[in-house]
Amino acid sequence: MSDDIVRYVRQARDxxxxxxxxxxxxxARFMGIGARLVDGELLGTMTFGEQLVGNTALPALHGGTLGxxxxxxxxxxxxxxxxxxxxxKTINLTVEYLRSGKPVDTWAKGTITxxxxxxxxxxxxxxxxxxxxxxxxxxxxxxxxxxxxxAT
Amino acid sequence: MSDSDPNDRAAVVTRxxxxxRTFSQVVPHNRALGLEMxxxxxxxxxxxxxxxxxxxxxxxxxxxxGGVITALMDACCGxxxxxxxxxPRPIATLDLRIDYLMPAAPHEVVLARAxxxxxxxxxxxxxxxxxxxxxxxxxxxxxxxxxxGTKRGSRRSEAAGE
Numbered sequence: 001m002s003d004d005i006v007r008y009v010r011q012a013r014d015x016x017x018x019x020x021x022x023x024x025x026x027x028a029r030f031m032g033i034g035a036r037l038v039d040g041e042l043l044g045t046m047t048f049g050e051q052l053v054g055n056t057a058l059p060a061l062h063g064g065t066l067g068x069x070x071x072x073x074x075x076x077x078x079x080x081x082x083x084x085x086x087x088x089k090t091i092n093l094t095v096e097y098l099r100s101g102k103p104v105d106t107w108a109k110g111t112i113t114x115x116x117x118x119x120x121x122x123x124x125x126x127x128x129x130x131x132x133x134x135x136x137x138x139x140x141x142x143x144x145x146x147x148x149x150x151a152t
Numbered sequence: 153m154s155d156s157d158p159n160d161r162a163a164v165v166t167r168x169x170x171x172x173r174t175f176s177q178v179v180p181h182n183r184a185l186g187l188e189m190x191x192x193x194x195x196x197x198x199x200x201x202x203x204x205x206x207x208x209x210x211x212x213x214x215x216x217x218g219g220v221i222t223a224l225m226d227a228c229c230g231x232x233x234x235x236x237x238x239x240p241r242p243i244a245t246l247d248l249r250i251d252y253l254m255p256a257a258p259h260e261v262v263l264a265r266a267x268x269x270x271x272x273x274x275x276x277x278x279x280x281x282x283x284x285x286x287x288x289x290x291x292x293x294x295x296x297x298x299x300x301g302t303k304r305g306s307r308r309s310e311a312a313g314e
Contacts, residue, residue, distance in 0.1 A: 025209060025211070027206065027207050027208055027209050050180055053179075054179055054180075055179070062223060062227075063245045064219065064222050064225075067219060068220075072217075072219065093250050094247060094248070094249040095222070097245045
């Protein structure tokens, strides 16, 4: 398992295409979640699909889908920035919902606020048309194992 | 809910049936995940999530992605809030915190239970767990706050001035 992750992360970095980070994850395909470099910045993306809708009357994205995008984007950021031999394990995640998610594509940015030996603290925010008006933000902790250390 | 007044009881049964239908059929993401409402009581809900290969987060282990658990808890917590309200009102998740206690076991059904333990004029507070079999095998615990009476159910419509 570690080998697979290392291989995918290396491929993604060598190719300068973080899309390979999401490609092997079945759930990412189901959700339309991916990772892209935009002007040198790693962004998470969630392509709109009917399966993401939580409220058909508005319509609005299901809150869970925004949590999923924020968590995934945070993990992509750790894989991209930090050396890790295993998939980061989410310890916990707090999502704040700021605005209704429209039935359009959603973007997200993860920022590692602290990278320790065992834990990474990450903040992430998601937006749609206007980056200045985030629709949801999250803070999360992840267990990581640096590449120098054995994965126990 | 009291069963003393047959009219009340009929209203409750109607509301339960309506909520169940809304939850499983009308909410596309709940349907896409295969979520099933299995129990609704006064201020609590129980939801079932069968394991599926396309919901896996780590293909090497078959463990479900955390996002699936987040969506499950959001849906279950929202249903619990609905049950706790004296009359149906639109609600919107203000925040939701999930602690991941253990990876969900591959090929096993995940259950979620949520309880709305406090309702104020504007806000409802809810907590819940995701687990296998019985609640001795906990996968996640959740705590959230929901805004009540939002305009057409939009998130933070009042606060955002929209």
